[in-house]
Amino acid sequence: MWQIALVLVIYLPLVIVAGHYLYQVTMQQKTWLDPVMNRVDNIIYKFCGIKQVDMTGKQYVIALILSNAIMIFIGYLILRIQSTLFLNPNDIDNMEATLSFNTIISFMTNTNLQHYSGESGLSYLAQMLVITFMMFTSAATGYVACMAFCRRLVAKSDTIGNFFVDFVRVITRLLIPLSFIVALILVAQGSPQTLKGNETVHTIEGKMQDIALGPIASLESIKHIGTNGGGFNGANSSTPFENPTVISNIVEMLSMMLLPGACVVTFGLMVAKRRQKTLFGKQGLVIFAAMSILLLIGLVTCYIAESAGNPIINNLGISQDIGSMEGKEMRFGIPQSVLFTVVTTAFTTGSINNMHDSLTPLGGMVPMFNMMLNVVFGGKGVGLMNMMMYVMLTIFIACLMIGRTPQFLGKKIEEKEMKLIALCILIHPALILLFSALAVATTAGIAGITNPGAHGLSQVLYEYASSSANNGSGFEGLADNSPFWNMTTGFAMFFGRYLSIIIQLAIASLLAKKLWHSDSVGTLKTDNPMFTFLLIAIVLMIGALTFLPALALGPITEHLQIRS
Template identity: 90%
Template sequence: MWQIALVLGIYLPLVIVAGHYLYHVTMQQKTWLDPVMNRIDNIIYKISGIKQVNMTGKQYVLALILSNAIMVLIGYIILRIQSALFLNPNGIGTMEATLSFNTIISFMTNTNLQHYSGESGLSYLSQMLVITFMMFTSAATGYAACMAFCRRLVAKTDTLGNFFVDFVRVITRVLIPISFIVALILVFQGSPQTFNSNETVHTIEGNMQDIALGPIASLESIKHVGTNGGGFNGANSTTPFENPTVISNIVEMLSMMLLPGACVVAFSLMVVNRKRKTLFGKQGLVIFAAMSILFLIGLTTCYLAERAGNPIIGELGITQDLGSMEGKEMRFGVAQSALFTVVTTAFTTGSVNNMHDTLTPLGGMVPLFNMMLNVVFGGKGVGLMNMMMYVMLTIFIACLMIGRTPQFLGKKIEEKEMKLIALCILIHPAIILVFSALAVSTVAGVEGITNPGAHGLSQVLYEYASSSANNGSGFEGLSDNSTFWNVTTGLAMFFGRYLSIIIQLTIASLLAKKLWHSESVGTLKTDNAMFTFLLVAIVLMIGALTFLPALALGPITEHLQIRS
């Protein structure tokens, strides 16, 4: 337990410092990197023809979609012809069409679901020019959308900013510097960073083994900093090259947690009076506390389930003093494995340091439910936007119960906004449940399920929850590299990413155009402990009502079966 407490103890001061820095970057205030980065930004603006002018809501969304679409097209072409390009010392072949479609959508939507084996499916050029590049741009896209959403929400005028300016600033001032530091730490701990081809070595068991090399550390750093997920190697952060030591394991977890939490801090600073000096605004603190409560509930459940072990093994007389160690690294044990599992799905990164397919049923239900909720901090920026939908829903429900006018940050929440909020909340479960139903009712879908019964359904639910939540981790038991799974998960990733962003920016635009009203005696307080617990209750209630039937047929049934 002390290992978990250590990571969380380091995280809290770091996230506050990072949040203040993000606030200055977002609001285009002075930062210590400006003397260097202003020159770099201006060169980028000049070459790209970017005009630093405010955009309307439609212009902002259009710029986001078109820029992502162009990157998808270029990346798809590179994957399809990678065998003919340079930086391919291992002779990797061209990627198949549907797999290329799935891969490019996956990395552009910040999902990084991998239906290919990392070290054997991509050339070094593809790993850098497609995968690593899109890890930067997809994270920057999510952050730009979130900060535009927050600025629009707290503004008393109809202001939004410029997508390309937000996009460039977060890459040059946030993602690149932090990723560079993390990459240096990983190299120091033993992660390779080289263009050398794979090496074949003679093992102590007398066999021959290929050791995958390449630019691993640089990919691993932005993979975690940008909450991207995936991995250079197929086995992800369970491998010693991606995650060599306990120190690298802690650094990777902190990297995943840092910026999603910092987005909440930055938002809290936007809400408070600019003249007041504060570490953490009350409104943001309420949201951060609600996310933290959900996170700690999941972490406690997962840790206790894995620590208790498998009762069937216990009945055989085999001691499980270390807990359930199936699929886990001895380097990390139950504590760091459980923490990594909850972090990677709460912060929707998708990196794994143990195989989620081998978790106990209740331990596996936690990451699954985290992705189904998709508000427990969430990915870079997107988690905060999703939680804001529940904040407004909670305000609306609470005000209906006590007969007050729903109002948030001085703006009234009315019929049009509530319809869009309801639609935004329902899109995510609809994608998961509809595609899961399609998978278990068609021959092509059933062919990919490798486990019978309840665990097989859990695999399917996890795959589509991971895709829709833009997480990218998997139970890894599916035979998912087929036309059916490549296409359906690709669509789930696409709709799960862009439909929500478009609706959320629309809601923020509607609220920005409303008249600002000062608080009165009749205004519902949204910055106190009572609202925090009400928000947590609403999130859990909506999640349970939506997903409990599916969970009952999957992990809950499996738990009861091994206990019977």
């Protein structure tokens, strides 16, 4: 447990520092990178014809959608013709149409669900120009949407900023510098960074084996900093080239956790902006505490489940003194495997350092439930936006119970906002459950299920939870590279990403246009410990009511079966 505690202790000061820096970037204050990056930004603005003027909420959303659509089209084209392009030393063939659709939607929505194996399915050009490039742009899209949402929420006037300016600043002042630092650390630990082709070597068994090389370290850094998750290799961060040592494992976990937590700190600073000496901001601290408690609940549950092992293996006479090690790397063990599993799904990254399909039923239910909630920090900024929907829902429910007017940050929450909040909260479970029902009710869906019974249903639920939450990890027991699975998960990723962002920015716009009211004795306090526990209760209650029947048929049934 000390390994887990060490990572969490290191994380806290880092996230506070990153939150203050993200606040400076978001509010266009002076940063230490300005002397260099201002020149870079100006070149980009001039080349792209970007006018640095404020946008309306509608213009901001249109700019976000159109810029993403153009990148989707170009990326899809490259995947379809990659065999004819350069930087293809391993002679990788063109990607099939439905797989190309799934892949490009996956990486543009920051999901990074992979129905292919990176080292054999993509050329180096596609790995860099499509995959790595979209890891930057998709992460930047999520962060600027979140920061625009937060600015609009705390503003006393109808302001939102400029999408393209926010987009460029996040990439040049945040994602590129952090990725460069992490890439250097990974190279120092042993991750390859080369354009050489694969090497064929003789193994100690006298056989031949292809060793996949390539620009791995640069992809790995933005993969975690941008909460992307897609690996250069099919086995992702469980391979020694992507994740060579315990130090690289800790660095990758901290990289995943850094910016989603920093968004919460930044929001707290925005609310408390009049108090310049504040370290965190009470409102941000309340939300951070709620997310942290949910994270710790999942972490403890998963650790206990994996440490207990599998009783069926015990009955075979095989010792499990150190816990269930099936599907885990010996160099990481139970603690770092469990922490990585919980972090990658709580912060919706999708990177893996062990096989989630091999987790015990309850251990596997934790990452699945993290993605079903999609508010335990979340990734690329949208986790905070999702949690804000629950914050406003909690305020509305609490105020109805005590007879007060629902109000948050000086703005009244009324009928129109509540309808949109309810719709936003319901979209995510609807995508997971409806697509899962379609998969188990059709021949094409059933054809991909390789495990019958409760575990097979868990695989289906996990796949669509991962897609809708824009996570990208999988139980990997599914035969999912088929037109049915490529198309349905592609649509789940697309709608799970863009519908939520559009609705959330619309809610913030509605609130921004309302008259500001000062707090009174009748206003519900949202910056104290009581509200933290109210928020946690609402999140868990809605999550349990929505997903418990499906979980009961999947991981809970499997848990009871292996212990019967």
